[in-house]
Amino acid sequence: MPLDTSTYHLAHLRLDGRRWNELRRFHALLSTQASADGSSYLESGNSKVICTVTGPSEQRRSGAPASNAQRDSAQIIVDISLAGFSGVDRRKTARGSKDRKVMEMQHCVEECFGGVVLGHLYPHSVVQVNVAVLSQDGGVLAACINAVGLALVDAGVPMMGYVAAVTVGSTGTGGGSGGEGEDADDPVLDLNGLEENELPFLTLATVGGGGDGGGDAGEGDKVNVLVMETRMQMAKLESMVAVGLEGCKRVRALLDAAVKGHGKKVLEGKVG
Amino acid sequence: MANGMEATPMLLFSPAAFAKLTPVPFLQAHLKQPTPTRPNGRSAQAFRQPTVNTGSLTHSDGSAVVRVGNTAVVCGVRAEMLLASDIPKPPPTSAAPEHCIEELGLLVPNLELSTGCSPAHLPGNPPTSLAQSLSHRLKSLLHSSNILDINDLRIDYTEPATDPDVPDEEPKTVTKAYWTLYLDVLCIALDGNAFDAAWGAVVAALRNTLLPKAWWDVDHEGIVCSPLASEAHKLSLKDLPIPSTFAVFSTRSPLKQDEDAETWVLADPDGFEEAACKEFLTVAITQGRNGKGSILKLEKEGGRCIGATEIRQCAKLAEARWSEWEIALRGS
Amino acid sequence: MAPYANLPLSPAELSYLYSSLAQDPPIRPDGRSATQFRPLIAESNILPSANGSARICFIDGTEAVVGVKAEVEQTHENHLVAQNDTRDGERTGRPDPSSAGSWFEISIEIPGLRDDDALPVFLAAMLTEALLGDGELTLKLRINNRFHWRLYIDVLLLSQPLSYPLPLLSLTTHLSLLSTRLPALISEGDEDPLFSDDWEASTFLYTQPNSNAAGKLHQSKPPITLLVISAGENIIFDPSRDELAVAEAVVAISIRQNLLGHMEVVALRTIDAPSRLTASGVPRSLDATTGTNASVSNADAQALREEDEGQSVWRPPRGGINRAKLSQMMATATMENGIGQEVMGGLAGVQGS
């Protein structure tokens, strides 16, 4: 059943009742697992992700053939697994033969944090990141990036700043019809699963540049990840990126709040 | 034992230790005796006696256990149905029937060495190159010898004269399905010359195979088989090809004159001899009704020590070997 | 080698640990009693997209999530083609042995291990046979003569397997099955099933079978699997990783509550004790650096080690478990108000998030 977005600009509300630039419920926890060096749990709407970080630790002796290039800085290895029950239909994910989409996500997250983590502080070492996607409802890649960032913070891995990720979609067909009815084409922030299936969208992540994270940052923000796999009119890109940047800023504030909240609890001795 | 080893009089090594430490001189010393005797006690031309037992496996349509010396091989034949409608590229009807079996891939021989039969082929690894080449050689000999008749494997259906309205519209016979034979050969113990033993097991198992009576069932739109043993039929094997393998042991080396080198041809090599030799020859013989043997296939690999004379001798030995196998297979 | 077996404990530490566990009463490193479970954090019904789900965190930091999904599947009619035959009334094919127990499927994912590694395969088999038990679950999955539910139970271990993960995975599976709900059936008889799309009307997979039946029937519950070890004369439940490293025998006992409210054993397996992989110590008399006697022959050295029998230095245990101890383990696990009921009772009180 195609998603009917015709009412979006009329009611200024989306199917789940959000406004066009509203984020979904964002809930993040740090240090959820005692046995890992760093861990996080992140809910973004109905997308739920658990991330654990082990390391920085010594490089394994065997395997890791590609490690030679990375000897002078820490290597980040990301392993994402989509649980069989995470989608609407149960899907058997055979290990070892991960599908291309997941491999790409892994690579994307690795690249994203490769440039943010101050890896040169830990030569000859490995940071192993495991991400388990428990529930998928849109913005999985963004949720993974946000969760990995939190877990790395929890593990005490030094980074240049928070990486905040968000998805932006565009209403309207976005296809060849271009021309008339452009008023209906508005960017929408943080798509849910239904919207993601129907609308062209991109995932955007920025790394905070200087500033104090939550406040007036934005000037120094740098786009870190931009992934788009759907066809869309060139002209819309700019407005979507603009909305995305704004969204990233808000996500960054939420991440910052989560970290600070956790830190506060630690200081108060509520959490180990 | 002493000959060939006089160079080192202070050693008190046992024959087993010599064989392990210096296999090539050890074998050479044995063959240099006045009457060349191999370490296993056989003369150069002697084969090991094959023994054949058939029909011991419950869940196979045909089976055989073949033992040649310390090499033991089990073969089970499993027949399954290949529906003609499932064949992606049916061979043209004009194709020669003798190529049909190969075209359709109705014979699926696999030789497995990873059964613990030898420490060199432990399980947990993909099939070794030896296992792959043996499977391939079995397959190629099965096809080139044309041992099976496609008619045994075909399940035909004569379409009845259909509606009376349509005046007899070619009441023809169509092939609805083929039997596919899975020939699973497991090497239980390996002591050289797996190919001859494996082939013996395949032939014995095929001779033992009973295929159920099968017909196309219109209502069910499938092939139905009769469970009664009395209705089943045996395969008619056209003839009996028997391969004989020889190993060539030579002292030839690039540092010496070829004339100085000595060469022995060893029939039916065991595991130790296989390891010490580099050159092998397999002669497959088949014997027609007239009792005259004919060479079906010659396979030769490695080395350049034997010539036409030796090959002729080997062919003669292989012919004699054919009778030995024939008796063993007939007795089973 | 299994990851949980890789322990950096010295022979001296192993020896110390073993002798404290063999005391009467046993002294456990974390001060628990022999039948005490480690504290855990549990929540159920955590995933909106699954029919049932649960998450459990042990105090040592190991964590597992289980999601249960149900799909409707046609029941195979035994290849039976009801037709006339010239010979007899009906036909039959060979039975399909693979259909046995295929109404639910457990898959286990452990980080760093492949699907077909021995550990996940073994754990999945263990959990499966506990659930198969006496066939109660299979009955629950039946919709009508032609259709049944097919359950996919995906077990995710989120942390490295620090100790033997079986109890964690079993408890999480138990909890997720307790929270599993199936849509209510609207259709009747053997017609194609039709379900109510009202989630509120859905029924729990594990409920009291018939509320109008005799009141003393208890709620049936999915089984749980407990890990028990023996050390000396003692039997110890829920061993930690260190305790496993000195265990003489490790047994996994699956128990369930029957309709009368009693606990009963549904499956049992021995597990390879990681202690057998530990290195033995060198008796002082043989140690070339400290001992006076560095020149003993190999045969004498072996004799000396044998005579020591692991008394003065650590030696990996040999042999197995005797039947009396095994019976004691089963009895303790299924005891009235014993550890089995205690654990199940504790999990029953877990609220959905």
Add this chain to the structure above:
Amino acid sequence: MASNQPISLPGQHLGTTETSNVGAGTHIQSGHIYSSLAGALTSSTATTKSGNGKKPTTKQRPSVSVTRPSGAQLLPEVGTVVVGRITRTGPRQANLSILALGGNGEHVISPAASSSGGDGGGFPAIIRQQDIRATEIDKVKVGESFRVGDVVRAVVISLGDEKAYYCSTARNELGVVLAVSEWGNQMFPASWREFVDPATGLGESRKVAKPA
């Protein structure tokens, strides 16, 4: 060997530690001695040889032991004299493949015990440069002591690492026992450091084992 020798099976009770000493092929379980092999049971009272500084009480009792039917020792241990073939030589060490145990190769390593996939099988071992000779160890050159293919008698000095045993030839009776010349001929030992090819008369240097 007499065929009427008593056979004992694993788990068979052989006495208590009070009455007998534990020997090879047996084990002790709570004070009782049991067999751990299937083989011939022997009981020996000759325990005087083990008298160097041990508890005196062990001397008087007979010691029971069970020997494998093949009589074979299965693994090299520290102190075992072994025979093997050189598989590689380098500047610091020579690699040896242990093919038989005992000074005259009494116990051949069965093919089943050899390492899979290696050349010729056998237990991998290393002879380090400093373990080749007993004297002037800093002047020894590996290449002048061993060549690939030489049959060497050596003694195990350490179980080594996960890959190789460590062996030594630093004794007179240890070293190369069989060698083939560059021309492919069997050579004679000519001196403590040279083999001679009888066909060509040329000598090649080796660490030669003193003929028994």
Add this chain to the structure above:
Amino acid sequence: MQADRRRANAPAGGTAPPFFATIPRESLKRPTRTRKPDEHRKIFLRTGVVPSASGSAYYEVPPESDHTSDGLLIPSSSSLKITCTVHGPRPLPRNAQFSPNLLLTTNVKFAPFATRQRRGYVRDASERDLGVHLETALRGVVIADRWPKSACDVVITILEGEEDCFWGSAPQGSDASKGKAGGWGMMGVLAGCITVASAAIVDAGIDCVDLISGGVAAKTTSLGAATDGGALILLDPAPAEHDISAACVVGYLPSRDELTEIWMKGGVGGHSEALIDGAVRSATLASTVLAEAVKEAAQSRLGVSGGDDAANGALKGKDTAMTG
């Protein structure tokens, strides 16, 4: 499944096992148990069958009734035929870490023709599971600390495996009953694997604390002298003969009276101890055969100089066994 390029594969169209017409009911005879409930089927066991291995053994349990008499192509019962070879102690594999003890690995594989349904060449989950069970059983018996930094491979090939249930009883039975009928044959196979591996390990001369043997007992509700509240405990059940509701396998050390392996499943009810005791009795029966075979092999190797003749004798013994 993707095609394995290293093996010969099925034709591209794919094949199906033959579909048989229904057998007239009167000729469909379920094999019946003729031995007593506490009696074991005849066991044939011989060691030293594979000369190139350090140790080897062959195990066979023929069916009580001969299936050829009923004139059907479909066998009504199956026998159990297992070969086991032991390679080692041998050097550690190259990728292994230093181990102070013997590193025992097991590998259990069914031959493609071992069961009613043709099996593949790659080990499946049930075969891996069997391997783990066997490893557990053997690790407790072998005195591993006498074999530092060495490995030992126990390789088992099942030429013919026991079945899970009676094939002919499937048709009308509801799937619910079928669903839980699974895997009884595996338990008999495991018991055989334990016994044959024990013989092969002892044949290889590896120190063991005891002669371990495997045994199975099952609880059945099929007719028969009902004892113990309607349930009957049977030793050495042949799944084709009984409707099994629970079963137990043990690896039993007779002289220590200990168990290194227990595997029990099914609707055990309150009979868990009776099942274990039954399995132990079954294992004791197997252990007498095992002890005899091991002793005989040791005797012949001691008596006859050189092991070759003994091995040949054993091979001939196997011949006769496999014909019959």
